[in-house]
Amino acid sequence: MSGTRRAFASVRATARLIAVKDLRIERRGRVLTNQVLPFALIVMVMFAFALDSDAVLERVAPGLVWLATLFSTLFVIARSFAVESSDGALDQLRTSGAPSAGIFLGKALALMVQLLVLVVVLVAAAVVLYRADISWQGGVLLVTTALAATCGLAAVGTLYGGLSAGAKGRETLLPLLVLPVVAPVLIGATRATESAFGTNGIAVGEGWPWLGLLVVFAVLFSVTGAIAFGSLLDE
Amino acid sequence: MTTTSERNVTGTSFTRGLGIVTLLGIVLLVVLGLFVSPADVNQGESVRIMYAHVPGAWLAYLAFVVTGISSAAYLWKRTRSLTWDRIAGASAEVGVLFMGISLVTGSLWGRITWGTYWTWDARLTTTAFLFVTYVGYLAVRGLGGSHHQRARRSAVLALLAVLEIPLVHFSVRLWNTLHQEASVAGRGTDVTMDGLMLFSLFLGVIVFTLMYVWLVLHRQRALALQDMVEDSGLDAALAARRAEAVV
Numbered sequence: 001m002s003g004t005r006r007a008f009a010s011v012r013a014t015a016r017l018i019a020v021k022d023l024r025i026e027r028r029g030r031v032l033t034n035q036v037l038p039f040a041l042i043v044m045v046m047f048a049f050a051l052d053s054d055a056v057l058e059r060v061a062p063g064l065v066w067l068a069t070l071f072s073t074l075f076v077i078a079r080s081f082a083v084e085s086s087d088g089a090l091d092q093l094r095t096s097g098a099p100s101a102g103i104f105l106g107k108a109l110a111l112m113v114q115l116l117v118l119v120v121v122l123v124a125a126a127v128v129l130y131r132a133d134i135s136w137q138g139g140v141l142l143v144t145t146a147l148a149a150t151c152g153l154a155a156v157g158t159l160y161g162g163l164s165a166g167a168k169g170r171e172t173l174l175p176l177l178v179l180p181v182v183a184p185v186l187i188g189a190t191r192a193t194e195s196a197f198g199t200n201g202i203a204v205g206e207g208w209p210w211l212g213l214l215v216v217f218a219v220l221f222s223v224t225g226a227i228a229f230g231s232l233l234d235e
Numbered sequence: 236m237t238t239t240s241e242r243n244v245t246g247t248s249f250t251r252g253l254g255i256v257t258l259l260g261i262v263l264l265v266v267l268g269l270f271v272s273p274a275d276v277n278q279g280e281s282v283r284i285m286y287a288h289v290p291g292a293w294l295a296y297l298a299f300v301v302t303g304i305s306s307a308a309y310l311w312k313r314t315r316s317l318t319w320d321r322i323a324g325a326s327a328e329v330g331v332l333f334m335g336i337s338l339v340t341g342s343l344w345g346r347i348t349w350g351t352y353w354t355w356d357a358r359l360t361t362t363a364f365l366f367v368t369y370v371g372y373l374a375v376r377g378l379g380g381s382h383h384q385r386a387r388r389s390a391v392l393a394l395l396a397v398l399e400i401p402l403v404h405f406s407v408r409l410w411n412t413l414h415q416e417a418s419v420a421g422r423g424t425d426v427t428m429d430g431l432m433l434f435s436l437f438l439g440v441i442v443f444t445l446m447y448v449w450l451v452l453h454r455q456r457a458l459a460l461q462d463m464v465e466d467s468g469l470d471a472a473l474a475a476r477r478a479e480a481v482v
Contacts, residue, residue, distance in 0.1 A: 159395070163388060167378040176371045177392075180364050181399050184406035191410070213406055224398060228391050231310070 011102040018098075018106025022080065023113060031079050032114050037121055040072040044125045054131065059200065061130035062193035065122045066149070066186050069115070073182075074175050076114050077157035080107060081165040090165060093233075100230030104158055108225065112154035119146045126197075137204045138196035141211070145196065148214035149189040155221035156181050162232050188213040245456035253449050260442035267435040275432075281347040284340050286435055290443035291337035292362070298330025298447060299369065299396075306393035309386055317462065318455070320386035323393060324376050325454035327369050329447055334366045357408040364403045368396050382462055 026032055047064045051057055057064075084090040093103060123142065126132040134142060160177045164170040188210045194200070195207030246254075268286035275282035305323035308314045341359070342352040353359065376389045 163375070163392065164378070167380070169378070173371070173374055173378070176367070176374060180367045180371070180403070181395070183364060184402050187406045187410045213409065217402060220398065220402070224395070228395070231387055232391055 007099070011099045011105065014098045014102025015106035015109060018103055019109040019113075022083070022107060022110030025083055026110070026114060032076065032117065036072050036075050036079075037118065039075065040068050040118060040122055041125055043068045043071060044122065044129055048129060057130045058132070061126045061132045062197055062199055063186075063190045064130070065119070065126050065193060066189045068122050069119055069149075069153075069189075070179065070182060070186060072118055073115060073153050073157060074178065076111060076118070077161040077178070078171060078174060080111055080158070081161040081170075085166040090233075100233050101226040103233070104162070104225050104229035105222075107162075108151075108154040108158040108222065111157055112150045115150040115153055116146060119150060132197045132199075134196060135198065135204065138198060141192060141204055141207045142196040145189055145192040145207070145211055145214060148211060148218050149185050152185050152214060152218035152221055153182060155218060155225045156185075159221065159225040159229065159232075162229055184213060184217050188217070245453045245460070250449060250452050253445060253452075257442060257445040257449055260438065260445060264435065264439055264442050267431070267438060272431045272435045273429055278348055281344055282432070284344040286439045288337050288340040288344060289436060290439040291333045291340065293440055294443045294447050295330045295334035295337060295365075297444070298326045298333065298451075299365065301326040301451075302330065302369075302372075302393050303397045306390035309390045310394070317382055317386060318459070320382075320390065321455045321458040321462075322451065323390065324373075324458060325451045327372055327376075327393070328454060329450045331366065331369045331373060333443070333447070334362065334369070338362065338366060355407075355411060357404060357411050360407045360411075361400065361404040364407075365396075365400055368399065372396065382465075 044064065047068070048057055051060065081090075084093065123132070123134075123146075127134065156178060160174060160181070164173050164177065167173065192207040192210040192214065195202045195204050195210075198204070264286060268283055272283070272286075274280050302323045305319045305326065309316070309319040309323065345354070346352050372389060372392050375392050376385060378385065378388070380388075
């Protein structure tokens with residue numbers, strides 16, 4: 001009994017250490033704020049050029065927010081594992097004896113925090129650029145949607161990022177692997193955000209079932225990731 | 236009786252026999268499908284696409300199931316063997332091929348019958364995702380590293396696909412039912428099929444299955460040889476250069 005408790009404590013401690021480490025690297029390196037966020041914003045502006053109509057933009061704003069999030073997520077994942085594969089950091093992590101579930105959860109947590117920042121900025125951009133409108137209840141739905149969706153994205157991203165870490169051609173491989181998997185997140189988050197924005201007069205209440213999909217996805221991939229990450233690491 | 240690894244070929248008397256049977260079956264299928272079986276009342280001649288489309292789709296699903304099972308067998312410690320990994324890889328390659336065939340034939344048939352190459356029907360969309368997922372799987376297999384590294388990586392990926400596909404299917408269906416009125420129309424199951432058509436279809440499934448077994452056996456052996464070449468490649472090359480130097 002105390003053995004399992006100790007194992008859990010060890011996983012938690014590792015997760016916290018790894019998450020804090022990754023966020024500290026981000027705070028000092030500022031890749032998210034100086035490169036990924038500007039990229040995401042330019043994508044939002046480009047969407048406006050391509051679609052060229054206020055009415056259309058208002059209609060598709062939720063989808064564009066999440067598309068931009070997905071594209072930017074790929075960069076954040078790549079960054080998260082570029083940090084590990086340089087200077088053989090990943091090998092050191094492997095040989096350190098730290099529980100792989102802890103490493104997985106830590107990296108996923110750091111990823112999730114960064115993705116949340118990204119989503120907040122993109123939603124703000126949608127409000128400013130695409131005239132999205134958020135009511136008070138819509139805001140609650142939006143926050144929970146963002147939490148569940150980024151959790152799912154972070155879990156999948158960490159899993160597949162770890163899978164392709166250190167491999168040749170991983171920059172191009174990662175999108176091919178990740179995008180099909182996160183299609184349910186795109187569908188669920190977009191529908192939930194549509195109701196939060198009230199796009200096409202969709203009521204806020206209609207968004208909650210989609211949140212269920214996002215939560216199932218997040219839980220499923222977090223658990224699977226925590227279990228499977230070990231066999232990806234010890235090679 | 237020499238084994239394949241001794242003779243360094245991928246054919247045995249079994250696969251040769253299987254190949255001949257498959258070939259005869261294909262000939263019979265072509266004759267039945269293109270000439271003997273009748274045209275459909277509603278679809279006309281385009282119904283003949285079905286004899287390649289349905290077996291192709293069935294085969295692709297079978298292939299991916301085999302990939303999943305072999306991957307699990309590799310990951311399970313008591314049955315860990317690179318043979319499982321090669322079967323998984325060979326099966327996925329053949330599966331991607333057949334899925335590609337059934338996607339192309341399906342959209343051609345759709346253009347003739349529904350007037351459109353593509354509909355956002357849940358089954359179609361899931362199939363497309365399945366295709367892309369296994370293309371990614373094959374890309375991961377090609378990443379390099381040691382054999383066991385490749386095997387473990389791709390086995391985990393194959394099992395993740397088993398998790399992913401039902402989720403994608405479920406969410407696409409949810410998306411569809413709420414946001415699209417009509418998807419695949421007029422595919423009633425109450426339609427009675429002509430006896431000969433049904434027979435041709437079954438023959439197609441059997442012939443394609445035999446072809447799958449034949450392809451996977453050969454491909455698996457070719458992959459084994461490839462692994463052997465990679466293992467012994469450097470040694471053999473060094474020995475050859477030494478031999479040249481002596482002469």
